[in-house]
Amino acid sequence: MNLPIKINPVEKKLLLGGLVTSLAYWGNRAMREYYPQYPAELKGQLEPHLPPNGDIISCVAPPLGLYAVKKFTKSEKAADLAFGATLYGFPQVLRKTIATAAWVEGEKAKPAARIATPMAQARYTTSVPQTTRVAVTPTVGKYRLTA
Amino acid sequence: MDTVEKNLLIGAFGTGLVASGLEGYYDYTVASGTPLRDQFPYMIIHPMIPPVGDWIVCALLPAGLWLMGKYTKKASLVQMAKGGAIYGASELIGQTVYRVVRESQPAAARYSPMARGYSVIR
Numbered sequence: 098m099n100l101p102i103k104i105n106p107v108e109k110k111l112l113l114g115g116l117v118t119s120l121a122y123w124g125n126r127a128m129r130e131y132y133p134q135y136p137a138e139l140k141g142q143l144e145p146h147l148p149p150n151g152d153i154i155s156c157v158a159p160p161l162g163l164y165a166v167k168k169f170t171k172s173e174k175a176a177d178l179a180f181g182a183t184l185y186g187f188p189q190v191l192r193k194t195i196a197t198a199a200w201v202e203g204e205k206a207k208p209a210a211r212i213a214t215p216m217a218q219a220r221y222t223t224s225v226p227q228t229t230r231v232a233v234t235p236t237v238g239k240y241r242l243t244a
Numbered sequence: 245m246d247t248v249e250k251n252l253l254i255g256a257f258g259t260g261l262v263a264s265g266l267e268g269y270y271d272y273t274v275a276s277g278t279p280l281r282d283q284f285p286y287m288i289i290h291p292m293i294p295p296v297g298d299w300i301v302c303a304l305l306p307a308g309l310w311l312m313g314k315y316t317k318k319a320s321l322v323q324m325a326k327g328g329a330i331y332g333a334s335e336l337i338g339q340t341v342y343r344v345v346r347e348s349q350p351a352a353a354r355y356s357p358m359a360r361g362y363s364v365i366r
């Protein structure tokens with residue numbers, strides 16, 4: 098296939114590594130949202146400003162795994178794939194951390210909802226109602242108030 | 245780490261940082277109760293493809309950097325553009341796959357309340 102932009106074999110491997118991490122990340126997102134048995138540990142956050150654990154793992158695990166493969170097999174292909182995975186995974190963790198932190202700070206900046214204060218409640222005091230006599234003159238079939 | 249790898253990393257992190265600025269600002273406004281929905285660059289052309297902002301950051305930014313590198317004949321700029329393009333292309337493809345999956349599911353099938361902000365613009 099002739100592409101308009103020349104991509105050398107190393108760049109193809111880098112792109113493939115990036116795609117592997119990207120699909121791991123977005124696959125994890127889809128699983129979290131649509132799979133009821135998604136583990137709670139992966140949904141949890143170490144700290145409110147950090148993205149969910151599953152997001153961090155899905156971004157960091159592919160490059161680390163590929164680097165481990167490279168260590169054992171001494172393969173150049175695995176090294177390129179691992180570096181490509183790093184090019185997507187680590188900036189994505191940074192991006193999601195900044196976005197999550199911005200969300201948390203935004204929630205803090207949200208104006209508090211108006212609630213009834215004790216002062217407002219104190220305006221209405223309870224008192225024992227005074228019983229007043231009301232003379233009622235019976236008429237035919239009806240009662241008429243005279244007081 | 246050689247110079248080429250450093251430049252690729254700078255490009256990828258640079259693109260990621262610009263994208264995080266865009267996403268962070270949107271998420272901040274949504275969380276603080278004043279969302280920027282349907283405003284540039286947070287518009288959406290189709291629910292199955294990423295928002296306009298992502299196309300600008302992940303495609304136009306590396307392309308601009310690449311053209312600038314070619315024009316000024318600076319190899320370092322071209323390498324940074326390639327780093328940004330690897331991040332950007334992976335992000336756009338991955339996010340498109342996710343959005344296609346999401347749009348093909350009924351809304352009632354969603355379990356997680358953590359899907360919020362920029363990444364769920366539809």
